[in-house]
Amino acid sequence: MNEPTITHALDRKETTTLNLGPTHPSTHGVFQNVLEMDGERIISGVSTIGYIHRAFEKIAEHRPYYQITPLTDRMNYCSSPINNMGWHMTVEKLLGVQTPKRVDYMRVIVMELARISDHLVCNGILGVDTGAYSGFLYLMEQREHIYEIYEEICGARLTTNIGRIGGFERDFNDIAFAKIKKFIKNYVPVLKEFEVLFTRSRIFMDRTVGVAAVDAQTALDYSWTGPILRACGVDYDVRANEPYSSYEDFDFDVPVGETGDVYDRYMVRNEEMYQSIRIIEQALEKIEKEPKGIFHADVPDIYLPPKEEVYNNMEALIYHFKIVMGEIDSPKTEVYHCVEGGNGELGFYLVNDGGRTPYRLHFRRPSFINYQMYAPMSSGMLLSDAIINLSSLNVIAGELDA
Template sequence: MHTNLEYKAEFLNPDMPEIPYSILNLGPTHPATHGIFQNVLKMDGERIISGEQTIGYIHRAFEKIAERRPFYQITPLTDRLNYCSAPINNTGWYLTVEKLLNIEVPKRVDYMRVMVMELARVADHLICNSILGVDTGALTGFTYVYQYREKIYEIYEEICGARLTTNMGRIGGFERDFSPKVFELTKKFLVEFPKVWREFENLLTRNRIFMDRTIGTGPISVERALNYGFTGPNLRAAGIDYDIRSHSPYCSYEEFKFDIPVGTTGDTYDRYVVRNEEIWQSLSLIEQAIKKIEACEPGVFHADEDKYYLPPKQEVYRNMEALIYHFKIIMGEIEAPVGEVYKAVEGANGELGFYLISDGGRSPYRLHFRRPCFIYYQAFPEMVQGQMLSDAIVVMSSMNVIAGELDA
C-alpha cells in the first residue's frame, strides 16, 4: 500500500543495501484504531521500523469558538473533548472559571462533583480496559462490563438529563439538587459493579494469553515519559506517582482517602493494571463522597453568587432582582475580572488543563485546552518501534487516545 504523504523516515543504517520496506497506512478509519487516527507505518515484514501519525481529522476549532462565547456556553465544548468522561471536563472548566471569578463553592457541591467525576473515571477506565481486551481477542469481557457504563449513564441522566455529552452542572454548582434516585442508583451500582469487575479481572489479569500479549509491549521509561509530557495513568504506569488529585487538590480531594497505584515498566500490562486499580480507588471515593454528602446539610447545591449563578425560574417570574440577574447572565452583560488562570484537573487520561486569559469581556480573550492525549500521543512511534503490527494496536488502545481530545 502507498500513501500520498511524503514519507521522511530514515533507514536505520544508510550503508545498508536498501531493503524493500513496505509502507502501511493504518487508518484513518481502521476498525482497530477506535477513532479517526492515521498511522503511516514503515514495515519490515510484520515489524515496525518507524511510524508517523497524521491527526486533525475531527478538528473543530474549539479554542477559536470559545473566544466568542460567554463562559457558560463553553461547557458544551468541553464535553466534546474526552467524550468518555465528559463530567470531568465540565467540572474542570467550572473550576477554572470559579478560580477566575473568585467563587467559593459549598462543601456539599465539592462532594457532589467528586461523586460524578469518579463515576466518569470509572466509565472511562472501564471502556479503555475492556477495549484492550477486545484488541487482544477477548470480546466477552467487553460485552459483559459494557452494560455497566450504561448504568453510569443512567445516573448522569438522572442528574442532568443527558448521557454522553453531559453539560453537567453550572458555574458555582449544579443546576438542580441530586434526586434521591441518584443516590439509589449509585448505591446499587456500587453493590453490583464490583462483582462484575472482579469477574472481568479474573478473565484477563492473570490470563496467560493476555499477559503474553501485553507484558513488554510498548514500554516507556520514566525519563522519556516525563520528557514526552505524559500524565495520568500512563505516567503512573511508568512509575511516577503524579496525580493532581493529591499533588494540588481541588474539590476537597484532600479530605478523601485514596491510594495512587504506580507501575514499574510503563508497558501495556502496567497501564492496564494501573487503570484497574484506579477503578477500585474510584469506587471507594464514590462511597466516601456519598457518606460526606449525606452528612452535609441537604438542599445545598450551588454557591450563592447572584451575579453568575442563574436564579430559579419561579423567582425570575415573581422577583425583580432575580429577573434582572437572569437577564444579565443570559445576555452576557456580566463582565469577568481581568486575569490569567491555569487550572488543571486529573482527567481520566491525564492532566486536563485550562489556560484562560480574560481581558474583562463576556468571553475569554484566549482559552487553551491542555489536552493530555495530544501531548502523549507523540510518543507512540517511539513506543512501537521494533514491535509487531498487532502490538501497535494494543499499545494504542492501552494509551487511551480519544480522538475528540486529540484534535479539539
C-alpha cells in the same frame, strides 16, 4: 578489470507503506499513522491528526463562559463530566467563587463515576484488541448503569453538559442517590470477574507484558500524565498533588506500576476503579453530614436563577439578563486550573480581558500530549503490538484535535 557486482532481486530489502487510519477500526478514532513496514515489523512512522478539526478553543473565545460547557463534552467524550467540572472550576477560580462542601462532594461523585466509565472502556477495548470479547461485555453493561445515573442527575448520557458555574442546576434526588449506591455495590463483583478473565490469562499476558515498555524519565521527557505515567512508576496524580473540589478530604491510594508496559497500564486503571469506588463511598458519607438542599454557591450575579423566579421576580430577571448577555464583571487576569482527567492532567488556561468572552483559551488535552510519543514507540514493533499499544494509551480523538 573488475567485474560489476550483481545484486540478486531476493537480496534487496524492500519496505512497504501502510496507512493505519484515518478510518481503520483499530485506531479507535479518526486519526492516521503512516507506517513504513518491513513485513509485519514497523520501521518508522509519522502520526497525523486534524481530521476532526473542531476548533474548540476558537469557538469558545466567541462564547460567554457559561455557554462553553457543552464544548468541553466533545473532548474526552468517554468521561465528559470531568471536562465539565474542570471548566466550571476554572471560571470559579477566575471569579473567586467558593463552592459549598456539599457541592464539592457531589462533583467528586460525578467525576469518579466518569473515571470508572473511562477506564472500563479502555480496559474492555484492550481485551477486544487482544482477541477477548467477553470481558468487554461484562463492563459495558455497567457503563450503561453509570449513564442512567447521569440521566437522573441532568437528563443527558454521553455529552452530559452537567452542572453549572457555581454548582449544579438541580440537587441530586433520592432516585439518583439510590442508583449510585446500587452501582457501587454491584460494580466491585463485576470488576473482580473481569480481572479473573484477564489478569492471569496466559494469552492476555503474552500479548501485553513487556510490550511498549517506557521508563519513568522518558515518560516525563514527553510530558506524560495520568495512568500511563503512573504505570511507569511516577507517583503523580492531580487529585493528590494539587487537590481540588475538596479531594484533600478523601482517603485514597494512587496506584503506581513498575515497567510502564501495556500490562502495567491495564493494572493501574483497574486499581484506580477500585479507588474511585472507595472515594464515592466516602463522598456519600460526607454528604449525609452536610445541610440538605444546597447544590450551588450563593452567587446570584453568576449562577442562573430558577425559571419560576425569572418569570415572577424582577431582581431574578435582571440577573438572568446580565448572565445571559455576558455582562458579568470579571477581572483582567489569566488563570490555569487542572483536574485529573481519565487520561491525565486536563488543564484550562484562560486569559481574560474583562469582556463577555475569554480573550484567549487553551485546553491542555492529555491525549494530545500522550499521543506524541506513539510513532517513536512503534519503531521496531510488530503491527499487532502497535495496535495493543495504541489501545493502552486510550487515545480519544476528540482530545487530539481541539
